[in-house]
Amino acid sequence: MRTTAISGTGLYTPPQTITNDELVESFNAYVQAFNQEHVEAIGEGTVEPLQPSSSSFVEKASGIKSRHVVEKSGILDIERMVPNIPERPNEEPSILCEMAVASARDAMRAANKTPDQIDAVIVGCSNLQRPYPAIAIEVQRELGIDGFGFDMNVACSSATFAIQVAADMVACSHARAILAVNPEICTAHLNFRDRDSHFIFGDVSTAAVVESKESCAAMHGFEIVGTKLSTRFSSNVRNNFGFLNRAAPEGIDNPDKLFVQQGRKVFKEVVPLVSDLITTHLAELGYRVADMKRMWLHQANRNMIDLIGRRVWGREPSIEESPVILDEYANTSSAGSIIAFHRFKSDLEVDDLGLICSFGAGYSVGSVVLRKIS
Numbered sequence: 001m002r003t004t005a006i007s008g009t010g011l012y013t014p015p016q017t018i019t020n021d022e023l024v025e026s027f028n029a030y031v032q033a034f035n036q037e038h039v040e041a042i043g044e045g046t047v048e049p050l051q052p053s054s055s056s057f058v059e060k061a062s063g064i065k066s067r068h069v070v071e072k073s074g075i076l077d078i079e080r081m082v083p084n085i086p087e088r089p090n091e092e093p094s095i096l097c098e099m100a101v102a103s104a105r106d107a108m109r110a111a112n113k114t115p116d117q118i119d120a121v122i123v124g125c126s127n128l129q130r131p132y133p134a135i136a137i138e139v140q141r142e143l144g145i146d147g148f149g150f151d152m153n154v155a156c157s158s159a160t161f162a163i164q165v166a167a168d169m170v171a172c173s174h175a176r177a178i179l180a181v182n183p184e185i186c187t188a189h190l191n192f193r194d195r196d197s198h199f200i201f202g203d204v205s206t207a208a209v210v211e212s213k214e215s216c217a218a219m220h221g222f223e224i225v226g227t228k229l230s231t232r233f234s235s236n237v238r239n240n241f242g243f244l245n246r247a248a249p250e251g252i253d254n255p256d257k258l259f260v261q262q263g264r265k266v267f268k269e270v271v272p273l274v275s276d277l278i279t280t281h282l283a284e285l286g287y288r289v290a291d292m293k294r295m296w297l298h299q300a301n302r303n304m305i306d307l308i309g310r311r312v313w314g315r316e317p318s319i320e321e322s323p324v325i326l327d328e329y330a331n332t333s334s335a336g337s338i339i340a341f342h343r344f345k346s347d348l349e350v351d352d353l354g355l356i357c358s359f360g361a362g363y364s365v366g367s368v369v370l371r372k373i374s
Contacts, residue, residue: 121137123162296356299340305326
């Protein structure tokens with residue numbers, strides 16, 4: 001069994017952004033139009049009036065200030081409130097592939113790897129553009145990689161789960177190096193007419209190169225000391241969109257065909273689940289929490305990030321110990337913890353210990369303990 005490492009990470013950030021003020025202005029215009037259209041029914045008590053939102057509410061509830069998006073105008077158009085992403089001909093690379101390739105090339109440059117040195121591509125994300133052919137195989141073709149590829153979905157934990165799968169394959173010599181890529185167009189499955197969730201998500205793609213520790217020649221390489229995964233079924237975060245919807249067309253436009261969650265239950269149940277898994281994982285590897293220099297958490301909600309940090313460390317962690325990118329990127333599902341790792345790893349010293357942790361629907365939790373080696 002070979003020791004494995006993350007030798008490079010990559011990030012693709014869509015150029016368009018939406019601030020809280022812009023998003024709230026659009027949402028409140030929709031609310032006003034809805035209430036005016038249904039004024040009689042509201043007066044009769046048969047329709048509940050919609051309530052406006054505010055930027056201060058969004059930031060207090062989530063810690064989010066803005067988000068990067070693939071397409072802005074369709075989201076802000078109150079007649080549409082969904083990104084405008086036209087279908088592409090089958091002969092052209094899909095949009096998920098395009099984003100994945102951009103972040104993958106960034107990761108390969110950081111890892112000093114060429115396509116002929118990569119043997120596989122794993123695409124792990126919350127919402128795949130199509131059932132088949134696999135996006136990973138399309139990415140493999142665009143990058144010129146001779147090997148294999150497959151897609152996987154464990155919602156917001158897809159990145160850490162993909163890293164473990166890649167590490168296991170490299171450790172067993174099934175591949176020399178593997179790209180684990182996370183293209184996330186979260187805005188396409190978000191209900192922008194829902195006051196409690198319309199602000200949550202942004203779009204992005206991340207990537208990581210996993211290879212053997214011995215072959216790692218990167219400037220900032222990290223040995224994978226250990227990985228730990230856990231799942232526990234819950235419907236508190238759910239999206240029921242799928243191919244079987246056409247067999248029950250009466251439910252196609254129901255809210256559950258987009259992202260839905262019971263936020264308070266998720267917060268109450270996930271925080272201890274994640275905190276306990278992190279401390280257990282470190283202990284199983286023979287480490288104390290005090291040995292950990294940095295924790296790159298899933299960027300779901302600032303209150304969750306802060307509370308998990310306090311439970312794990314037993315004190316308020318510094319922003320250096322638990323970095324936050326949520327304010328700029330919003331929740332980017334599986335990519336969030338990898339963005340934090342990508343942007344806040346170069347200052348660590350050789351032998352410093354860190355941990356990537358993602359968590360989400362399922363429930364699912366993935367932990368990757370890392371030691372800097374270069």
